[in-house]
Amino acid sequence: MLRKENVHFRKTNKNTVVKRVREVYLRNDIPCLSTQCPKEPPCHEAVKVESSLLSAEQNDYLIPDYSVALRYVELLEQEELTNIIFTETILQRLQSEDKSRTYKSLRQVAKDPRRRSVVFSNEHCKETNVLREPEESIEHRDWRALVQTAAWYRRHLHGSANIILLSEEFKQEDVLRIDDTTGITVMSLKEYLTKFWPKTAVLHELLASLKEAILEEDLENQTQSSTTSKKTSGGTGYQEYKPLSELEAGVKSERFFQGVMRVRANHRDQAFIRGDANIGEIVIVGSEHRNRAVHGDVVVVELLSKSSWVAPSTHISYNPEEVHAAAEDEEESSSRVRTREVKPTGRVVGIMSRNWQPYVATLQEGSEQEAGSFHLVLPLNPIIPKIRIRHHDAKVLANQRIVVRIDSWPVNSQYPNGHYVRSIGPAHDLDTEISAILIEHGISVSQTTQGFSEGSLKEMPVNTPERPWIADPAELSRRRDLRNHTIFSIDPPNCQDIDDAISIKEIGNGQIEFGVHIADVSYFVRENSLTDLEARARGTTVYLSDRRFDMLPKVLSEQLCSLRHHVDRYAMSVMWTLDSEANVLTTWYGRSVIRSACEMEYEQAQGLLNGKDVVPGLDAKTCKQLKPSVVLLAKTMRKVRARRMAKGGLELESSEVKFKFKEEDGGISDILPKQPLEVHQIIEEAMVMANGYVAQRIYQGFRESAMLRHHPPPIESHFKMLLRAAESKGFSIDTTSNLALANSLRECAAKSENDIEFIKLLKTMATMAMSEASYISSGSFEVSKYAHYGLALDFYTHFTSPIRRYADLVVHRQLMSCLLGSTPQTTDNSSDFLKNGLKMEQVAGHLNYKNRESKLAQKDSTELFQTLYVLQKTRNPAAIENGGDDPEAEDLPFMETGIVSEIRENGFFVFVPRFGIRGPVYLKEKSGEISIPLSALKQSGAAAAAAGGNDHLVTISGCEMDTDLMTQISVKVPPQALGSHAASLPNISTLVQFRLFDKVKVALRLKKSLAHRHTIYMTLIGLDHQSTATASSGTGKAGSGRGATPIKGHSGRLFKKAGEQLKQDEVKRIAQQDPSLAPLQQRDLIQGIQEGQQQQKKGGKNSRKQQQAADPEEVYYQSRPESSLYNLIESFDRFRIVESNESPS
């Protein structure tokens, strides 16, 4: 080794110049990390390294220079480019110039084994270290260092590889001056792409858009330097961030607070961070206070003075674009708001780290017509601000979903600057929307294209019709042969990836032998093989409503691992001997070979359990063989379950739905709520039992690094909603422990047996209050933290679905390693991984993330299909005849019964259990108008809606409203507002109350939007309740302090709401269709519409004033559906995944 000293001068804080001397050692043992290394043994084996290796198949190695690495990271991140050598020179420079985001992305590329890219420590390699010459610029020295590295690679590999230096600044001539350089080519990115990827349009497009972004940045720098830093300008109201040192000091002294900023999905004007325990949540209201932070950024917040603290809004938001307009509203209602519980409010003074991701967005409508190359795009996710991008030809992008990245957000710019990455497809196209979901949730391209690299496919066993896979006799002899046992699987219909099978039989003495057999994926997928790495990266199979993205190659997931019937399959088995009371006497774990007798469906198993002798789809012989097993299984599992329930296991609910698709056109024929059968519970219980026992076993073997799944107890305050809800119905709920909670829920259920919906909603509320279960490495937590709250188990893990979850695969390996004990031949580098608590923790974190994202993607896709279904149902056949989307065709009404699930200040949420849809009903419109349909006023709303037909089209406006937040909302109709109806309908109540859990009849409607997904909202039709609270006009306690709104005629609320410009003849047409409506109300209708239009114009003007470019189509109601059920104020970051859906889907 050669010792050298680097000397440089640096200015200190005290403004003195100090000489710093640093020692540097130059080594000979820096490995080339190429599989082509001619040395024997290859030089990367001589030293211990964990790195991917440059592949031998491809002979072109890329070395990007600083100009490329800094500005074209995204191109380097593209999966097509492989065999990249990142030199230490550029990495060090990125770090020293504080480009840690770029640095991290490059590191990520090098870490990904599929990219075959490496980091070469050229600065520490004796042969490639370059000294800076006197008067030489840093750029030039770094360039020489790269050329030196290229030349070294060339020499080291004996010229067997071509080295391509990627640079935007230097040319081929620049190399010649330095070294003998045959085989080293200098290319700009453009030259490189044209030569090697002429057909991959994505790369070319990306390059073009990056180039433009850079051009723009340069321009900006120039203008900035010319106008010499005008600090705050443009009236954006943003402020410069405070210097990092001040922020850090502030956070330490608790003057500032640091946290991840999250924007409320239901109220985009408000964001919050979680401060420390003393202060709790800090609210950030308005874009000025948010000060250029974007959802997910780690920000530093300064508290405002107490007088300007506000309470978080409880309105249902109307429009995703109201972010700026909403500030006004806030003022108006602030007098009222202040009286409620205010929360600490703050403003962002600095940002510790950005969390900018690729966002799916749509060009703002009309923008493509405008001249110039700057355009605003609206991200699909409305909590992300609009982004300004530069694109030369915006027409191409119109109505397309595009992927956009944010580059910067200067203080003088209203919106962040970003650039276009690529286009996904036309908006509202099903495939586009699904790709958008996948991109938003970070599901990798390789998974979405179902692709596996050639290398990993080579690792797969062969199973073709010509050469079917057969079990290896040697392997068979090592396994316990369970082929003579009666084993069966119970899954949903058409299940391809069968993870688990079950066997049960009586073995005399009242003892039962019970076995759970899980597909032995770990046998086929070796640790650290390419398939394994890919599966680890994917983390889980992603199930969307109509498709599935596998974690493992099809040959495994659908064929060799899947426990199909009548074939030999390898399995990991857990076998228990139980006594007659289902107490465990002995447990056996191990590898086995099984032959499933039957792939049963849930319905079939339930049939057998119900006592049928033959069920459809199974022949009589199989039925006869399986029936005793199923019955015995049910009997045993009931006992096990009862015991777990007695310990405090919770029975929770989630409103899962299934979609039935039409075969001909892929349309949705129906939405079916998940039918709970007893068999589901039974299978679930068996799996929980297996998981629990395996968890205990691997914890014995791996105290420090067992992959467990824990579920922390919920935070008490999250139960607030549940408690209030139960209280309104007269129940009290004890949330002190899981047992207490389970008991009180059971009590509620027992007392209100006839009201299934109420119980279901109550349970869902409980579910929502839960914390999120997550994977942990046992070494990172105390033993007491391992417990699973929901299942009431001390140890729990995931063992039963290795085909679709990577965590299970890890658990299988850990279990195998425990069983083999200390046999030395298995302790290669792989078991090192299983024992390493730190690595296990990383994997657990990664899997938690993937799991969450996959669940969120699943939820989004469910919502997407629900809106599609509503779209189908409401689409007017007339409109279709007229050729597609005739804007003037009125939607068909689509009525359903729902249940009030949450009360807000200006309306309430209705949950329609039939479809699992939840949507807002607005009583108070954005304009402040409170109105209620006539039909809701009639004594028995349901009958009226049925008989009266179109009463719901007529609304009474000018009502007054009063809310008792969370439990009830009441609307009082002043007699004068009734107008002409008072005479025609004498039997009418003037006070309507909506209480939590009231049943109401609603019409499902769709707010169409170009930039966002269509959203479902509902309009009230009437109450569907026997005992609707009615009161005479005089006794109503309604009437707030606010002045009565001016009395207005009945307006065609429905039409107005859709924001469509109805012509008079259109009204006539509708009136003709509904004769009952025509004679009396036609005039009123027209009047109403005209007023509606005027108002709309006014509203339009206003909003235009506040915000330069309001979308014309989005003037009225619009709301992203609140995430599927209860978007509690507190419940942002916790999308709860409940263990009750443990059974394979």
Place this chain on the structure above:
Amino acid sequence: MSRAELLSPEGLRIDGRRPAELRKITSTTCVLSQADGSAYLEHGNTKVLAAVYGPREARHRALVLHDRAILNVELNVAPFSTGERRRRSKNDKRLLEMASFVKQTFEPVVIATLYPRSQIDIYLQVIQHDGGTLQACINATTMALIDAGIAMTDYVCACTAGWVEREAAIDLNYMEESSDTSEVTIAMLPKSSKITLTQMESRLHVDKLEEVFRLAGEGCKQMYEVMDKTIRDRAEDLARKMAV
């Protein structure tokens, strides 16, 4: 400014060493003719000069022990030893503490009963500072004592090790030391593997302690090789001169 990576994913430390590698060590003995024994030692850029006077008559009668010699250690850090000039007072608590560490390290090793009623003075001068001062001081003292011909039971070799980011590393330099790395210095008698001093800065998780200790122990053995070679070379050189 982002904090520099102390250990790159390629397993290289900030100065290009791997975790278990020592810095370059240079040592000579007999550099001062005035002193009875002296040594000069470099651990990379940490440079220490040690001078031993004695055994000689104790300066203060009161301190004299009848059965053995007393050790007196004085440590001084040159103002020019770091990039920024800084003068340290003689009563700097850190320096006094370090001096007493050195004293405690050698008290059981020096066979003091051979020199009753006398005093051995050890003067240490840190000329340049780049991390690991204590280990350098101890190693330099060992060599100076040997050069002075004072009887000892064994060499005393010291080495630091610490937990750098995610791995145990030895012989931390100033950059690694200053970023709040937990650091253990041990002094060892290489032949018996007995430890005469352990000292720890900052906190270290107990799980990692074993690994750090093991590495520091290995470092001590390596130090022994280097120091022993210098001493033997010097001795051979002297022997050759005497033969002539």
